Amino acid sequence: MSATTETHPWHVAAATLADAGCDVVVGLPSDEPGLMDAARTVPGLRVLGVRDQRAGACAAIGHATVSGRPAVLAVNSGPSFANALTGLLEASSLGAPVVVVTTRVPALGIGRGGFQHTDQAAMAGPLAKWSFLVEDPRQLTWALRRAVHLAVNGAPGVVLVEIADEVLRAPAPEPRPAPPVRRLRFAADAEEVRRAAALLAEARLPVVVAGGGCKPAGAGAAVRRLAELLGAPVFTTAAGRGVLDEEHPLACGLVGLYTTPPADRLLADADVVLAIGSRLEETARMGWDGLDEKRLVHVDVDPAVFLTALEPEVALLGDAALVADQLAAALEISPPAATEAGAARRAEIAAVREEMRARHTPAATDGPELTVSEALRLLQRSVTRDATLVQENGLHDMWGYHHPVVSVGDRARVITPGEQTMVGFGLPAAVGAALADRSRRTVLVCGDGAFEMGLAALPTAAELNLGLTVLVLDNRGYGWPRFVRAEEEAPDELTRFTAPSHTDAAVRALGGRTARCTTVAELAAALDDAAKAHAEGRTTVITVPVRDDDVPVGVRRVFDTAPATGADA
Structure with a gap:
């Protein structure tokens, strides 16, 4: 049979x-x-x-x-x-x-x-x-x-x-046609919603944290409405990125390890935190001064999430979108008072966003040195803010988690490793993502070690004519272990690759294009070629050599490491 x-x-x-x-x-x-x-x-x-x-x-x-x-x-x-x-x-x-x-x-x-x-x-x-x-x-x-x-x-x-x-x-009974399995949605307890809304309305500086659980719930519009009613800054976790357009006046980038200074001031000053669809894992809490003392309203569809990392003052069990709408409706009935403090809060958010942009937006330059942030600026200009962005686990690619170095639209698809952060996740995840939606560009940002670990996915990308664009930040080894060892003044020889890998030859053998870029002009030209290759279904791998000390701002903030010259360019 x-x-x-x-x-x-x-x-x-x-x-x-x-x-x-x-x-x-x-x-x-x-x-x-x-x-x-x-x-x-x-x-x-x-x-x-x-x-x-x-x-x-x-x-x-x-x-x-x-x-x-x-x-x-x-x-x-x-x-x-x-x-x-x-x-x-x-x-x-x-x-x-x-x-x-x-x-x-x-x-x-x-x-x-x-x-x-x-x-x-x-x-x-x-x-x-x-x-x-x-x-x-x-x-x-x-x-x-x-x-x-x-x-x-x-x-x-x-x-x-x-x-x-x-x-x-053995033969199996022939299945009878059945409808698709439904995603069941439920709202939170009304009395608990009223308690949470009262707490938020009284807050001096509420902060919203949107996690990955907002995405399957389709909670973007509800989170935006709620934040606008509160006048609250919105941060996302890595998995929640794209829930709110990062050009929205209340969007302040990512939380925890990936927070871009000076947005960490808003997190430190907050008195009430509204977390929606996030487990508040360790990376979301890293570098967040005083988080344990803040009043927490926690929204999640899974009761096991509550009291895992922090104990909420109000726990709201329900669908992220439905509960956000419930909170917004309650706040519209009893809105936060339009006080001078509220106006000052909005002004502070605007000032923080402006300072983030002034300090961390890569400047267009024809200088001899191509920094990671400049490479990411050019990549985004080429693929637009609504592309599918796949990220990896590494050191230098963490620059891509920082707004406004990379700014993500609410139509974008962002795929990141979870809290386990396995190395080699990015390339195969990009293959699955690109197959799911061929109508948009799929780009991967990764280190050379992670790219080599994920190489088994490269033939599949070629067979399916997915036209991926891969930006490899090459530090000749494993950047994160090397950084941590440097902090501890430990030997780092094992973190360095001593022989060339010739992965570019493998890419070309499978019909893809490669480029190695050390200047802005070279990278701009390579990205133009990548756009043409994408239209032909051919994968492009662009390698940019990077310095060990070109360390992301969030890592420097959490580890209190001095910036390298030009690292914030």
Whole structure:
């Protein structure tokens, strides 16, 4: 019985996932035809073949983030599953809706040295919201629909469905057409909303922090309305970037490690913090003076988030958009008084934004030295503020998290690692993101070490003619460990690459373009060529050598490191 036969369990699985609302299956082909083969015959599903399961998990994150729909990761028992775990760790950290479908070895081999047997549910236990072993064909459709339901509802995340080998060798009941799984939305308790609104209305300097949970809720307009009623500065987490256009008069960039001075003054002076759709992880709290003493209103769809990092004075359990609208409606009934203090607050926000721009907007220059911030200015000018921006884990690429060095529009798609910040996330995530929306440019900013770690995704980008634009900030090694070791006056030889990697040759061998730029003129020309290559579906990798001391302003602020000459250019 072929995997594409309508009663074959793999075909039933693919059809069920499509009906439930999934639109992509990512993975490597298995020895025998499996889920990927079946998915190719099911309308509404596309198949993304990758070279590495770790890359596949990251591509699933990128696709789900841009499409707004759950992505399916198809793996097999044993090393195939284990190889995906690093990416699934990041998916869990980000709250990305990824449905993992894997196989289980024949029952007779369990406990008797069965080939590639491992306890997959135990391995994924800390990462998965739910896992289930399908041991009867009659469970298959139910298990997959429940998996999709759990992946997108509550706090989105990773779910695992194992299918026993015996199930795959028996006919499955033909699935009946069913509607897509709905994302369930609920509002917060009305009395708690009134308490929160009263607290916010009385605040001297309220601050709004919008996290990644605002995006699946579509909370951008509601957050903007609420901030405007409060006259409050809006910061985002890395995952929340793009919720509010960063050119909005109340937008003050990112929070925590990525805060651009002098916006940290607003965070330090705040008396009430309204956090919406954020777990307030460590990077969001870094360098935030006095945060523990501030009054917190915390909005989230997951009750487990509350009291994780900080204890809220008011916890509002509900959908980010609905709760923000509830708060706005309550404030419109009893609005904050139009006082001199409120006018002074708006003036202070405007002054902070102006000083941020004066201190940190890269100046157009034809000088001999190309700084990271200048390179990012040229990149953004080329691709516009509404492109899909994919970021990595590293030192120099953190400049890209800083507004106004990079300014993100509310139509942009921004994809970042989560709190785990795995290295090598960016390139495969960019592949998934670009496939999900070919109508816009997809750009990746990364270091040379991260680019090399993600190289397995490069052939997939070439096969699919995705036309990525990659800016590699080359410090010949691993910048973040080198920076930390310098702070501790420790040896850094192991953080430096001593042999050329010749990744440019690999890019060109796959039909892409490369350039190495040390001046503004060279980079401007390379970006013009990249735009043409994008139109042709060809990937462009542009390498810019960078200095060790060209350290992002947020890192310098948190670690109290003196700026290098020209680093704020």
